[in-house]
Amino acid sequence: MAKYRDIADDIRQKIKNQEYTFGQKLPYEYVLCMSYHCNKETMKKALDILVKEGLIIRRRGAGTFVKDYDPAMDNPVSKFGRGLTAQYEGIKEVTSEVLEFEVVPADEHLSEKLQIDVGDFVYHIIRLRFLDKIPHLIDITYIPISVVPNLKLQHLKGSVYGYIEKVLKLKIQSCHLTINAALSTPLEQQYLGLKENEPYIQEEQISFLSNGSIFEYTLSRQHFSHFEFQTVIVQQ
Amino acid sequence: MAKYRDIADDIRQKIKNQEYTFGQKLPYEYVLCMSYHCNKETMKKALDILVKEGLIIRRRGAGTFVKDYDPAMDNPVSKFGRGLTAQYEGIKEVTSEVLEFEVVPADEHLSEKLQIDVGDFVYHIIRLRFLDKIPHLIDITYIPISVVPNLKLQHLKGSVYGYIEKVLKLKIQSCHLTINAALSTPLEQQYLGLKENEPYIQEEQISFLSNGSIFEYTLSRQHFSHFEFQTVIVQQ
DNA sequence: GAGTGGTCTAGACCACATC
DNA sequence: ATGTGGTCTAGACCACTCT
Numbered sequence: 462m463a464k465y466r467d468i469a470d471d472i473r474q475k476i477k478n479q480e481y482t483f484g485q486k487l488p489y490e491y492v493l494c495m496s497y498h499c500n501k502e503t504m505k506k507a508l509d510i511l512v513k514e515g516l517i518i519r520r521r522g523a524g525t526f527v528k529d530y531d532p533a534m535d536n537p538v539s540k541f542g543r544g545l546t547a548q549y550e551g552i553k554e555v556t557s558e559v560l561e562f563e564v565v566p567a568d569e570h571l572s573e574k575l576q577i578d579v580g581d582f583v584y585h586i587i588r589l590r591f592l593d594k595i596p597h598l599i600d601i602t603y604i605p606i607s608v609v610p611n612l613k614l615q616h617l618k619g620s621v622y623g624y625i626e627k628v629l630k631l632k633i634q635s636c637h638l639t640i641n642a643a644l645s646t647p648l649e650q651q652y653l654g655l656k657e658n659e660p661y662i663q664e665e666q667i668s669f670l671s672n673g674s675i676f677e678y679t680l681s682r683q684h685f686s687h688f689e690f691q692t693v694i695v696q697q
Numbered sequence: 698m699a700k701y702r703d704i705a706d707d708i709r710q711k712i713k714n715q716e717y718t719f720g721q722k723l724p725y726e727y728v729l730c731m732s733y734h735c736n737k738e739t740m741k742k743a744l745d746i747l748v749k750e751g752l753i754i755r756r757r758g759a760g761t762f763v764k765d766y767d768p769a770m771d772n773p774v775s776k777f778g779r780g781l782t783a784q785y786e787g788i789k790e791v792t793s794e795v796l797e798f799e800v801v802p803a804d805e806h807l808s809e810k811l812q813i814d815v816g817d818f819v820y821h822i823i824r825l826r827f828l829d830k831i832p833h834l835i836d837i838t839y840i841p842i843s844v845v846p847n848l849k850l851q852h853l854k855g856s857v858y859g860y861i862e863k864v865l866k867l868k869i870q871s872c873h874l875t876i877n878a879a880l881s882t883p884l885e886q887q888y889l890g891l892k893e894n895e896p897y898i899q900e901e902q903i904s905f906l907s908n909g910s911i912f913e914y915t916l917s918r919q920h921f922s923h924f925e926f927q928t929v930i931v932q933q
Numbered sequence: 934g935a936g937t938g939g940t941c942t943a944g945a946c947c948a949c950a951t952c
Numbered sequence: 953a954t955g956t957g958g959t960c961t962a963g964a965c966c967a968c969t970c971t
Binding site for chain 2: 685
Binding site: 699700701736737756758759760 | 958959960961962963967968969970
C-alpha cells in the first residue's frame with residue numbers, strides 16, 4: 462500500500478471522527494508533512510484524494526479546510542465497482558433469486574459493449590436482488606465466458622464480485638456508468654411493484670478489470686422511488 | 698495553465714481525433730516525456746487525468762492503452778458545474794422562462810444546505826428551461842444574497858453562471874450532486890408534460906466556489922424520459 | 934532479465950490570499 | 953511581506969508483466 466493512500470485514509474478517518482471538524486482549517490502542509498514524515502508532493506497526493514471525495518477544499522494562499530457538508534454521506538465514488546454485496550456489507554442483507562442463467566452468442570450490440578467478437582459466448586443472467594428480503598433490483602448481466610470460465614449457479618446466489626476477486630484473483634479497476642429511465646415492461650411490473658405506465662430507473666454499467674479486459678455489462682433496474690445516486694464533481 | 702494539463706489536453710485531442718485508436722498502445726512513458734519535454738512525474742499527472750476521464754488505462758509492466766469505449770461520450774465529469782448554457786453551447790439553444798423570483802429568509806433546511814444562518818436572505822428562483830424551444834427542466838434555485846449581490850431578472854433569463862464567472866469573477870470549484878426521483882406535482886405536470894402518478898427525476902446540486910463558500914442549492918427536475926447521466930468511476 | 938509503470942524524496946520556483 | 957498551496961525536475965528505488 463502506498464504511503465499517500467495510508468495518509469489519506471488516516472486523515473479521512475480523523476474527519477469522520479470529527480477530530481477535524483466542519484470548516485476547520487487543517488494544519489499547514491508543512492506541519493502535516495512533518496507529522497507524517499513525508500515529502501510535500503506525497504502529502505499533496507494524499508490530500509488530493511480527499512479533495513476528489515469532496516471532504517476538503519484547498520485554497521492557494523489560504524489553507525486547507527474541511528468542507529462542511531453531509532457527514533452522513535459515505536464516499537459515493539467508492540461504492541460502485543464492488544457489487545451490491547460489498548456495498549451493503551453489514552448494513553443490509555443481500556440475497557438473490559436467479560430468474561435466468563444461460564449461455565448465448567453475443568449479438569452486435571453485446572459485442573460492442575463487451576468489446577468481443579459477434580458470436581463469442583457470454584453468460585446471460587437475470588437476477589432479482591433483495592435488500593433485507595425486499596425486492597429491490599432486477600440485474601440483467603452479460604459476462605464473456607472467456608473472462609470468467611466456470612461461473613456456477615451458486616456464485617450468482619452469492620456475490621459474483623466475490624468470486625471474481627477472491628477466487629479468480631482479478632481486480633475491478635473501473636466502471637463506465639450511464640443512468641436513465643424507461644417505461645416498465647411486465648418483467649419490472651411483476652418483480653418491482655411498478656404499475657403499467659410507470660418507469661423504472663436503470664443503471665447501465667460496464668466494468669473493466671485491471672488487466673484491461675471488460676468483465677461485465679449489466680443493466681440494473683429499480684423502482685424509481687428507491688433510487689438515489691450521489692457523486693462529487695471537482696473541477697480539475 | 699499547468700504543463701500537465703496542456704499535455705493531457707493534447708493527448709486527449711489525439712485520442713478523439715483517432716490518432717491513437719481503440720486498444721492501441723500509447724508510446725512508453727519515457728518516449729512521451731521526451732516528445733513533450735517533461736519529467737516523468739509531470740507526464741504521469743497528465744495521463745492520470747485521462748485515466749480518471751475513462752479514456753485510457755495504464756497497466757504496470759504492460760503499458761498504456763486507449764480504452765476502446767464510446768467515442769461519442771464527451772467527458773462527463775466536466776459537464777456539470779458550468780450550467781446548462783455552457784453545457785449546450787453550440788449544440789442547442791438554451792432559453793429560460795422565469796416563473797418565480799423573490800428574496801426569502803432561509804429556513805432550517807436551506808440554512809443547512811447553504812451553510813448559512815437561519816433567517817439569512819436568499820434568492821428563490823424557479824425557472825422553466827427550454828432546449829431548442831422545448832421545455833426540458835424546472836430549476837428551483839436558492840442563492841444567498843451575500844454571495845451574489847445584485848442578481849437581476851436579466852441574468853436569470855440568460856446564464857447565471859456567466860454572471861458569476863464573467864462579471865463577479867468567481868469560479869465554481871466543485872458540486873455535490875444527488876439524483877433521485879419522486880412523483881410529480883401539478884407544477885411538473887403543467888410544464889414538463891408529465892401525467893398524474895408519473896415521477897420526475899431530480900438532480901440536487903450544491904455548488905462550491907473556489908473561495909470555499911456555497912453559491913447555490915438547486916433542484917433540477919426533468920421528465921424521466923429525457924434523463925441521462927454518465928460517469929466514470931476509477932478505483933483510486 | 935528487460936520493459937514498463939508507481940512511489941517517494943529534496944529542492945527550486947511560481948501564484949495567489951491575506952495582512 | 954509573509955504564508956500558503958501548485959508545479960516541475962532529477963534521480964532513486966520498487967512492483968508488476970511478459971517472454
